[in-house]
Amino acid sequence: MLPVRLYTLRAVGACMLALAGAGHAAELPARATLAEVIAASPASAWRPLDPANTLYMELPGGRVVIELAPVFAPRHVANIRTLVRERYFDGLAVLRSQDNWVVQWGDPNEAQPKSLGTASATLPGEFTIPLRKDRHFTRLRERDVYAAQVGHSAGMPSARDPASKQAWLAHCYGMVGVGRDSGADSGNGSALYVVIGHGPRHLDRNITVVGRVVAGMALLSTVPRGPGPMGFFDQPGQHVPIAALTLAADVPAAARSALEVMRTDSATYQKAVEAQRNRGGPWTKVAxxxxxxxxxxxxxxxVAAGAGAP
Structure with a gap:
């Protein structure tokens, strides 16, 4: 197992430090910490990101890595790929930062918007998918107030309703959605947002969710809050410029972010969840x-360069 450094959307700093330099599997204690679970994880518990479904957003502070979810929003993901490959997002900006809500990016020039090129201007909302397409669903045992069943599918937090035979992605921290107007078909992927606050689950099944940020979240969550209504910036100088938004598949292998994601259909992830349910270590007094x-x-x-990550 290669030396690793842990990143999670809400990783505890102590876990990150404990994992630095972890080099071999270890026997887990009865109440293992998340760091101990990851240190003991086999290589089979991890998967590389698919370059065809990974976006790199280059901001002044560094790179944001987004994993797309084509299983849940195939038409929007395809449209976003078209926009990215035709360089639509290059030179646009982060134009909204609303506290405990979202950070949004897209075209700040409503008077003379940038051409969408060959991408579709409107798409039917992909708010849910048929349950049969919800592959490899790993269910949590806890009850949820927003859905009959919750868990993970395709490496994303998701929910299901067996009665309606529908499944959907959940609005958790770090999830990326498609901005739209009132019409369900008014979004196309040219305006995207990421959740930066407490999960607004009431948005589930009302907006197309296309993926999640897997690295660089701090570059978005720390953007100064916009002073305008809904957190929009009211001065161009407040915008955070996007140098480029590219598909990892179009970036030379040596310049790609070497990342691996824990497989949510693995036994190791179940141990990771249990470690979060019943936090171990001397600090926790009541799990x-x-x-x-x-x-x-x-x-x-x-992972180390040349280890097979995309």
Whole structure:
């Protein structure tokens, strides 16, 4: 097992430090910490990001890595790929930062918007998918107030309703959605946002969710809050410029972010969830014994160059 460094959307700093330099599997104690679970994880518990479904957003402070979810939003993901490959987002900006809500990016010039090129201007909302397409669903045992069942599918937090035979992605921290107007078909992927606050699960099944940020979240969550209505910036100088938004598949292998994501269909991830339900270590005095869908982080790690990551 290669030396690793842990990144999760809500990783505890102590876990990150404990994992630095972890080099071999270890026997787990009865109440293992998340760091101990990851240190003992086999290589089979991890998967590389698919370059065809990974976006790199280059901001002044560094790179944001987004994993797309074509299983849940195939038409929007395809449209976003077209926009990215035709360089639509290059030179646009982060134009909204609303506290405890979202950070949004897109075209700040409503008077003379940038051409969408060959991408579709409107798409039907992909708010849910048929349950049969919800592959490899790993269910949490906890009850949820927003859905009959919650868990993870395709490496994303998701929910299901067996009665309606529908499945959907959940609005957890770090999830990326498509901005739209009132019409369900008014979004196309040219305006995207990421959740930066407490999971607004009431948005589930009302907006197309296309993926999640797997690295560089701090570059978005720390953007100064916009002073305008809904957190929009009211001065161009407040915008955060996007140098480029590219598909990892179009970036030379040597310049790609070498990341691996823990497989949510693995036994190791079940141990990671249990470690979060019943936090071990000397600091915790009362373990919760339960976990919320949006508080079950999916670990992400960097791997050494040449280790087979995309």
């Amino acid at each position: 919760a014994g339960h976990i919320d869908l949006c508080n079950a982080p999916i670990p992400v790690r960097t």
